[in-house]
Amino acid sequence: MEYTENLQIEKSETSKINSVNFNKLDFGRVFTDHMFVCDFADGKWQAPKIMPYQSLSFEPSARVFHYGQAVFEGMKAYKDDNGKIFLFRPDENHARINKSAARLAMPEFPKNYFFKGLEALLKLDSEWIKPGVGNSLYLRPFVIATEPAISASPANSYKFIIICSPAKSYYNSPVRVLIAEEYSRSADGGVGYAKAAGNYAAQFYPTSLAQQKGFQQVIWTDANTHKYLEEAGTMNIFFRVNDKLITAPNNDRILDGVTRKSIIQLASDLGITCEVRQITVEEIKTAARAGELKEVFGVGTAAVVSPVSAFEHKNELFEIPELENSYGQLFKKSLLNIQHNVSEDKHGWRYEVK
CATH class of the missing domain: 3.30.470.10 (Aminotransferase class 4, branched-chain amino acid transferase, N-terminal domain)
Structure with missing residues (x-):
């Protein structure tokens, strides 16, 4: 001892x-x-x-x-x-x-x-x-x-x-996701902002239904109307419309992700516009139809950045072409380089264990 x-x-x-x-x-x-x-x-x-x-x-x-x-x-x-x-x-x-x-x-x-x-x-x-x-x-x-x-x-x-x-790297391949129309991850006044074990257990059933349809994850929508996009599986989510990033604001339904807030800061450092606001399902579908939806990716500690290759809503499937120089890969590389002491850490995020 x-x-x-x-x-x-x-x-x-x-x-x-x-x-x-x-x-x-x-x-x-x-x-x-x-x-x-x-x-x-x-x-x-x-x-x-x-x-x-x-x-x-x-x-x-x-x-x-x-x-x-x-x-x-x-x-x-x-x-x-x-x-x-x-x-x-x-x-x-x-x-x-x-x-x-x-x-x-x-x-x-x-x-x-x-x-x-x-x-x-x-x-x-x-x-x-x-x-x-x-x-x-x-x-x-x-x-x-x-x-x-x-x-x-x-x-x-x-x-x-x-x-x-x-x-090692987690979620190596792009994932296909189903946008929730019936089930919810969390509700107003609930525990969605907490990393409570039950939040994850409640996701397993609707995610298994999505997997039966050939999708790996669910993009969760708000419990009241299912109009607003909030999280992806166990991750926060970003949408790139043309050269602009959009992510949902924190509320009592959404986890305050460490990777999410780090990417918002990195976007600012790189001069990339990042809007933190409500996002409707219809807005993203319209952007996809117009060819303006360039990227969708989930972010979290385990996956870091997990690209989405396709999503479905109301039986309408949208494929997202892979980009050579994607924002998602840029953010992932930037974060990994900071975490592994390869690049400058100007925000003081690294904590050395001495």
């Missing part, structure tokens, strides 16, 4: 790393040797610890199984050619998981615990972070309600956990 400023570290006796083929990774199925765990009990967060990655035991009555008190984040760690480790805008992820937790009546997690634990975990499993643009270590912080009680009220005990999974 080691102790670092109240952080207990139990190192794994053996490593799984030599059994992993890093050239052939199935996203989110391989995990590193260690994980970070912190319990909330007696009204406060207890001393955090890092332990070997392992199964955990919970009573069948743990509230998370019955009332869905569970929130999470998606982050990545990167390694440059000199072996330095970086995070990308981690303050945003810490703030957002606490915002998500507050919406589900869960306790917020202390910033010093979050950063000290994360840095210690990354240093311990540093060999799992492979250098090279496109390689990363995907980080999944999450919080679940663990109190064994099935009365319908917020729990009194929770676990905050961080697990890590090596990753």
Whole structure:
């Protein structure tokens, strides 16, 4: 056992790393040797610890199984050619998981615990972070309600956990999407802006229906009218009409994506007009018919930028020709170069793990 400023570290006796083929990774199925765990009990967060990655035991009555008190984040760690480790805008992820937790009546997690634990975990499993643009270590912080009680009220005990999974490029091929006409991702006054686990479970059924029709994802529309375009699958979405970008504004239905806000800033840096406003389905269909819709792409931590090659709405299919010099690929390259310490970081987004 080691102790670092109240952080207990139990190192794994053996490593799984030599059994992993890093050239052939199935996203989110391989995990590193260690994980970070912190319990909330007696009204406060207890001393955090890092332990070997392992199964955990919970009573069948743990509230998370019955009332869905569970929130999470998606982050990545990167390694440059000199072996330095970086995070990308981690303050945003810490703030957002606490915002998500507050919406589900869960306790917020202390910033010093979050950063000290994360840095210690990354240093311990540093060999799992492979250098090279496109390689990363995907980080999944999450919080679940663990109190064994099935009365319908917020729990009194929770676990905050961080697990890590090596990753390569995600969503490599352009996707075909179906615009939602019936189902909704979230509604006004709901939890759409939070990374609540249930938000993603609710997407699985309508997405499976879209997949049966030959589409990989759904572009979600507003729950009230289904007239306005909001998100794509598990990502924020951008539309390029001629040389202008358009993306939906944040509201209580849309996740405040870190990649989304970074791309809005990069567009400004590059002199590309980016309008943040409501977008109607009909506006995009009209632009597509006129040949003015040049690109559609989703953005998020896992995918970075995922181009859309076609969309369907009311049984009308629109193909989007692939561009040689697309905005999507320009933004993806710019972001990856910042994240991997290849290019200048004039906005201070990179966070070095020392």
